[in-house]
Amino acid sequence: LLENYGSDQEVTYLVNNRELYFVPIINPDGYVYNEQTDPNGGGYWRKNRRNNGNGSFGVDLNRNFGYKWGYDNNGSSPTPSSETYRGTAPFSEPETQVIRDFCLNHDFELTLNYHTYGDLLIYPWGYINALTPDAPIFTALAVDMTQYNNYSHGNASQLLYPVNGEANDWMYGEQTAKDKIFAMTPEVGPAFW
Known part of the structure; x- marks a missing residue:
């Protein structure tokens, strides 16, 4: 992006007229754990490294956001040993609290929450198989992207x-404390890192 600043009119306009934020990773402990246990890539650890106190570790951070948190036990799990364990409460984890607070302190219109893997572009709703009122906008963005x-x-x-309890749904669906954010998740690549 910055490489073309000043020489590409569209890039120059975007840099001059938009605020862009990049959060490289919200689960550093899980990432480091994957690096240590699978140094050649392919680690499948998806949760953070919270000690759940029962011999299991981790909360799936993308089940820990407040909108429709714990909606059912299919879209997340109340069981600490589950890969989709949602935590003890919405935003129980410091990682999701930081993202929540960051969103509340900025007037975002669009977010891209990168994950691996699947070669997919996912948008709300996640907690139910239904279209949002803004489905035509999401579809147009997705077709373009x-x-x-x-x-x-x-x-x-x-x-x-x-x-349920996932980032896209919270960013889009929570409209009391903040405006809706058009949130999408690119699931990048054919395998975990």
């Missing part, structure tokens, strides 16, 4: 499985 990479796009239930 996937025209060259051929990612499949839709909501989590259409593409994978139901997910």
Whole structure:
């Protein structure tokens, strides 16, 4: 982006007229754990490293956001040893608290929450298989964003499985403390890092 600043009119306009924030990773402990246990890549640890006190570790951070948290036990789990353990309460984890507070302190219009993997572009709703009132906007964005990479796009239930307490749904659905954010998740690549 910055490489073309000053020489590309569109890039120059975006840099001059938009605020762009990059949070490289919200689960550093889980990432480091994957690096240590699978140094050649392919680690499947998805949760943070919270000690749940019962011999199990971790909360799935993408089940720990407040909107429709714990909606059912299919889109997240109340069981600490589960891969989709949602935690003890919405925003129980410092990682999701930081993202929540960051969103509340900025007037975001669009977010991209990068994950691996699947060559997918996912947008709300995740907690149910239903379209949002802004489905035409999400679809138009998705068609534009996937025209060259051929990612499949839709909501989590259409593409994978139901997910509740997840970031996209909270960013889009929570409209009391903040304005709605058009939130999407590119699931990048054919495998975990």
